[in-house]
Amino acid sequence: MEKKTLSRDGTPLAYERFGQGPAVVLVSGAMSTSATVVPLAAALSDRFDVCVYDRRGRGESGDTAPYAVDREVEDLAALVDVMGGEASLYGISSGGALVLEAVASGLPVGRVAVYEVPYVMSEDASKERTEYTASLTEALRGGRRGDAVELFLRLTGLAEEMIQGARQSPMWAGMEALAPSLAYDDAVLGAGSVPRARLASIAVPVLSVSGGASPTWMSEAARAVADAIPQGTYRLLEDQTHRVDPHALAPVLAEFFT
Template identity: 75%
Template sequence: METKTLSRDGTRIAWKRSGQGPAVVLVSGAMSTGATLAPLALPLAERFGVTVYDRRGRGESGDTPPYAVEREIEDLAALIDAVGGEASLYGISSGGALVLRAAASGLPVRRLAVYEVPYAMDDAEAGARAEYTARLTEALAQGRRGDAVELFLRLTGLGEAVIRGARQSPMWAGMESIAPSLAYDDAVMGDGRLPRSLLASIAVPVLSLAGGASAGWMREAARAVAETVPQGTYRTLEGQSHMVEPGVLAPVLMEYFAQ
């Protein structure tokens, strides 16, 4: 990251901007940094001034306890101010939940795009999310970062063999290093259910996307977001999963943000 900006509480937020044109800020989900979205930023920078950043508690950004979702919204506010005072936002997964909250709070946002915000669509999903929250809180309180990462990977649907392999991979140390930020993403998701009153208060256009190869409940949640916000549009990206390919997503975002 090339630049650091002070958030309202004094936390340094690391970010990088590329390209010229209307401002677009990309917001990552759990277990990721701004670098995760760099492959998406590259094509978007042909038409926009695109900012990627490390959310607090990960990468090159700082962290200031106690955590609150409002602090992450203030981080976005500081970034938007730094790149010109107004921006469009894209968020993936729990990062999508964050940008929806940011828009509802009144930040100067032109347009929003979100990809597969994992809202629970029935009681069983909500119950599983509540159990995850309780077990995650316990693991982090006891300093069991590896167990916290495992809990998250199981929540995403990975099998035990894949998780065991991940623990032996060179990437595991990096995953453990940002494990405390899993609690931040969990807080951003609230109780996990679709926040209908919050979504109904968003006054800007929202494009809600899902992959055609993703689980059905992911598409259902994405469609529900579009149907609940006042100016919502739903779109399926055929053949895509939660790990959406930048080459497929970028043209869709370019067209939408250029409107």
């Protein structure tokens, strides 16, 4: 990406814009760069001015220690400024949690959509998240980036043989490069459960979407997000998983953002 802007703390953020129309900023999830949401940006570009960006510590964007969720909120504010001072927001997975926190913090936006924010919905899942956080912190502190990636893939439910296969693949180096940002996504998700009191303060319309082929708890979490927000709406996309097809999602977002 050729364009860059500076966040409040001086961190350079790489971004790209597609199309013309009302402004929309897309936010990616864990273990990803802006490239993961470019297909969605392309699908929306016939009706919107869409911005994608590399979150701090990823891709062509910089990073500034120490990390704090507030810094990522400031990053998003910098991108909204680039788009003219107000935009609608979309975030997938932990990127959705960042979007929700930014809006709850008072970022001026039009409408907000999120896809399958992975809030935990059971005591067992909450315990697993707590153990993951501790193990992830230990692995990253020890410089064991590969182990950190393994922990994340295991948390997502990927089979052990697939994890070991991934370690032998050409993509592994890129995944290790993104490993430190796993701590950022973990921080964005907080305790892991749906932050109902925080979400109740959001005063703009929010669309929370899940896929019909995803695990049941993801749909439960998506519905809980919508229920917690005064102007929240829930939508189920049939046959979709956590890797949602941008061509299935784009018409839903376009209708909501218009």
